[in-house]
Amino acid sequence: MLQYVVKRVLLMIPTMIAISIIVFTIIQLPPGNYLESYIAELQAQGESVDPQKIAFLREYYGLDKPLVEQYLRWAAGMLRGDFGYSFEFNMPVTKVVGDRMFLTIIVSFVTILFTWAVAFPIGIYSATHQYSWGDYGLSFLGFLGIAIPNFMLALVIMYVANVVFGTSIGGLMSPEYIGKPWSWDKVKSVLEHSWIPVVVIGTSGTAGMIRRLRANLLDELQKAYVVTARAKGLPPRKVLRKYPLRMALNFFISDIGSLLPHIISGAEITAVVLSLPTTGPMLLNALKSQDMYLAGSFLMFLAFLIVVGVLVSDLALVALDPRIRLQGGVAR
């Protein structure tokens, strides 16, 4: 087992190197660089550009250096914990991400709790009451949830809130708390504002989870051991809780792998629409304006979380499900 873990951890190193090369290349693929898109943007707004300033910035940011050198500089910096410099904000990447990361984690975490709290009971109900009216009704809602894109739902809610209730939504706290240090009032304000993004972002996740839980549970419910347990006279709830539900949870554990990066990145498009101060819109903007170190370091961080998440969920599966064996005789 230990050997397996070590092997997996070591494998992460070449994986991360490969990812970093791919990330860097893809960010560099669109023509031009940050300064050129900066000039183009200014001109689209009718503003003028001082060529001398641009020359200074080009040299200062090292954009005149060959790509390989830029990459090596960035990669070496990351090893030392220096994630580079954001051109757009004119400050180190870590400082830019700072507070946003915290808010993103809050929103995502609450969203995940919301998803679980809603999806579990409904999923179990529709599996145990298959083809009942309740199942049909909830499945219908579930399909709606999957089919409606989050950002669309966000737009509709925003419009309704504005026209019917005359309130403006968006943002994660009352304006007076933005940029202020954390206080109890600020926390309350965040909680008050966060339910809309939580519902909007959570809907499709909830719907998806209901479907998966239902399908997995249905598979298990028809197996012989369930019949045996019932025949032996176990109460139906206990049967459900003790055997098929636990079996059906494998998908849930393997989901953890993708959950970690999701917590950090938030739902980009929805966050843009709701103008949430999370990291999603920032990543999107960084990619648009080719702020390459900000975008690159952020993507690397996400990639790292995925790699770690997959490892964690693999290990958890091994630990929790005795049917899973380590292949290749490693831990035999």
Place this chain on the structure above:
Amino acid sequence: MNALIVRTAALLALLPLLAGPAVGAEEPPNIAAAVAAGQLPPLTARLPRVPLVFEAPRSDWTLGRYGGEVRTLMAKDRDIRMMVVYGYSRLVGYDEQLRLTPDILEKVDNVDSRIFTLHLRPGHKWSDGKPFTAEDFRYYWDDVAHNKDLSPFGLPQALLVNGHAPKFEVLNETTVRFTWQEPNPMFLPALAAPSPLYIYRPAHYLRQFHAHYAGVEKANALAVEAGSRSWAGLHQKKDEQFRFDNPDLPTLEPWKNTTPLPSTRFVLERNPYFHRVDSTGRQLPYIDRIIVGITDDKLIPAKAGAGDVDLQVRYLRFDNYTFLKQSEKRNQYHVRLWEKALGSQIALYPNLNAEDAEWRKLMRDVRFRRALSLGINRHEVNEVVYFGLGRESSNTILQRSALFRPEFRAAWTKFDVKAANALLDSIGLTRRDAAGLRLLPDGRPMELVIDTSGESTEETDVLELIRDSWRQLGIAMFSRPSQREVFRKRVFSGKSMMSVWSGLSNGIPTPDMSPGELAPTTQEQLQWPMWGQYYEQNRKGGEAPTSPDVVELVKLFEEWRNSGSADEREKIWLRMLTINANEVYTIGIVTRALQPVVVRDNLRNVPVEGIYSWDPGAYFGMYHPDTFWIDTAGRR
């Protein structure tokens, strides 16, 4: 010694009582408490001895009341710089009649556009209360502009005349002088630009980051601590008067930024040392606070329509007009239509540096460009795409400008297929293929591809209409939408034959403004990027122009740069406009483009009709947002 200074200061403080209109003027209420508590000096000690007295610029302008906040939206943190543009506090600035008038400066003495003596306002202070003096100019000149680390590329272009730097002198505490050997008409317009030439720095603040004053080691240590590579990097970062991203940097603008990047909400507070007063001696600005929210640019029209802003112009487009108008009543605002100062809302740019030799030859042939211009049904475009609100025009300056002549606008704009065909025949493009398309001399059919930046459907709609009329000339036209950066690359490298963009950016020039847009001066000019690059890089890169008319334009531009007299500059302007109109280097289609402006009902002094222009104008800047005010009585 100290007593003497105190006594002098007290005497000086009394001076405005004798001279200025500031007698007994009320304090802005939101800082009155701070003044009473002694945290801020009283009004007379905060204002310069001779403040700028703001006179009513138009009949509907009224004296205001203090208080309130104005909310506006921007799309990126970086856009906070727009507040420097709107604030428009400059050494000299344009007024609403586009006259250059002293603003921060008390006066400017100008001898032949060669010797400029700048007189500061004695007693003028930075937003932190420290004096603003000639030392701030000297610091820029000696320690920034002439420092190899801070200015590795030398002086800014606007300070150089034929490559020569001026002589800089400090005459006394409030007077500095710049002297050039030859005239420099670019100097004052550069100081008045929305993104101005800053020839002064808050020296008392920046010294702590400068190796010369703090010591190299200490300055570098400070820089490393702040995450910069060297002291020069940190100095640059702290010293961004235009970026407005350093709340600690003292400013002369009406409002100072109090929020560091990154944020989704920026708060700008009144600068208690601002140098302008209204005619009753009350210090401007009237409005206490500006709140800048950051949201996605595509959401800004929606949020403006939802009543989330008090004043908004940026990121609103003409096609949002009907939507915005719809919820005007419900959300208590007005949508106004201001005129953009563009020479043409939309213009075609034949690429005179196209890679393809056959096409390049045609693009350089004036008969071809004229034929294309005659082959556009501008009336139809105006009616179909612009609801008839535009005006059919070539790409030239607007009627508002004193330099305007009707013949510039009319040149080669009348829809005349017959004349256009005759012109094409005279070039020798007489052979046609079976479909009726004219053939190039090498036998290829004339299929003209126009590059667009792919940002608006407006461009493609217009091109669609032009395609039909050009078909009657025997020319097939295709549009090739791409993406902004790709678009620019294709044009600069000559891969694109023709492109579409907006026309002249300054349609309301005076003879004192640079005619640089009319001659090749920079690579950014889509009709001759390589010729522009040639002059931009001091005849090192790009290509030298061959066409005699273009060479003449360059010569005229250089004459303008070296001209000391206003009459001569006007003559040069007119000549350059005439050449551009005759040669049709760019094909303008309609002008009088409109820009929606959303204004809260109770916000006063925002003009009903205005010009929306970057330079000159600084968007709102020219209309002095420091005199906008909120009428709380009118809220009902």
